[in-house]
Amino acid sequence: MKTTKEALSTKEQLLRTATELMLAKGFTAVTVDEICEKTGVTKGGFFHYFESKDDLGKSVLEYYWQSQVQMVQEMPFHSIKDPLKRLHGFLDSFADRARDPQITKSCLIGNFSQELSSTYPEIRTLCDKKFSMFADMLKQILDEAKQMYAPRSRLDTKSLAEHFVAIFQGALILSKAKQDTKVIEEGIRHFRQYVEALFKKGRKKAVKSRKRG
């Protein structure tokens, strides 16, 4: 296999190029020819690895997702014991990434969801799953924080986690129009403040309940 010697296999190079282009222009606007030229592979080569452009779409989505998962796994917040501090560590990492000019301010899951949901049901389902998995990761932190700091409140951690995903996706869209990443930072800041407010409320309620009960 080439993978051992060369940095990346041809297939992975194709996936990388496709990801890069589709992050900027979306699925439909990117042509197979474009991907081939930029990767330095002919069309025959491309169709050796992918059945069709649609097939590429699914593969690219999976590839992108894996890279995102890895990225999150490499974030330093996991080792933080206190769940609320861990949450802030999580948000810090995302804010750092928003500030980093080298990182593309776009999300393939969001792009595909918007562009392909009504025409490619399979991709729509895939996007749904990825969104849910991402939200679930955040939900776990929120659940722990809730249990520790506001166990009696009826805070809906699932909805709150999904809310963050929405904030993030929306901020990406705004940042593209504005060509300014501050919206992303602000979105994270607002979410932070909101969660803080919710936990304060939860604590109060918990105290009240304890007094009552």
Added chain:
Amino acid sequence: MKTTKEALSTKEQLLRTATELMLAKGFTAVTVDEICEKTGVTKGGFFHYFESKDDLGKSVLEYYWQSQVQMVQEMPFHSIKDPLKRLHGFLDSFADRARDPQITKSCLIGNFSQELSSTYPEIRTLCDKKFSMFADMLKQILDEAKQMYAPRSRLDTKSLAEHFVAIFQGALILSKAKQDTKVIEEGIRHFRQYVEALFKKGRKKAVKSRKRG
């Protein structure tokens, strides 16, 4: 002129069809032929009204924006005197629309921003302006509410208004993937709660400041 007798001029019919299709599939995936066929006009007819597909893009964006402005103007919240209640009225209307199954859960400004920002600078600028105008509308309500209920707080109403736009855009994306509009309702609910929390905090601070000063 035909406009008086017929419901809509040919140009407006073309704009409508284009809007409808592009809300679902995005700009690139919609072909001029498709728009023509669905409108019942030939290509010659289309290019009589629009210089190019790009030109159509800009026109469609403007047309969509106007329709959205009109929609907001027709909402009942404007007559509410109390600015905080007016804000809730505003949010109520958006939540109602999220619930209404007849309304397409998609925003052309968001779609275009995501799809075309990197390739069509003019459209990107247009999206930016529309987003800003929408945020500004909300900012005005927030400003009034701030002045009345938390005049001393250093609440950033502009950032908060933009945050709502982001929440809304993000929720639309999620709702497409999930095929469930509850995320939109939830997004609005969370924003509501967040603003409430901010105003409570502002009130406390104002009280404190008054005591101190």
Added chain:
DNA sequence: ATTAACCTACCTACCAGTTGGTATGTAATT
């Protein structure tokens, strides 16, 4: 000998956009 990993050359459908019309109305001229 077989298979994976490509490449060259090509096909067909469809894309945005053009050409050169016609039908209709309107406004000024005769």
Added chain:
DNA sequence: AATTACATACCAACTGGTAGGTAGGTTAAT
């Protein structure tokens, strides 16, 4: 009242180029 002139609102048929995809090969490693 008839004629000329011009504009608007379309249509049918076409063009050039590009899209996704295929057929059939070559090369090199297993």
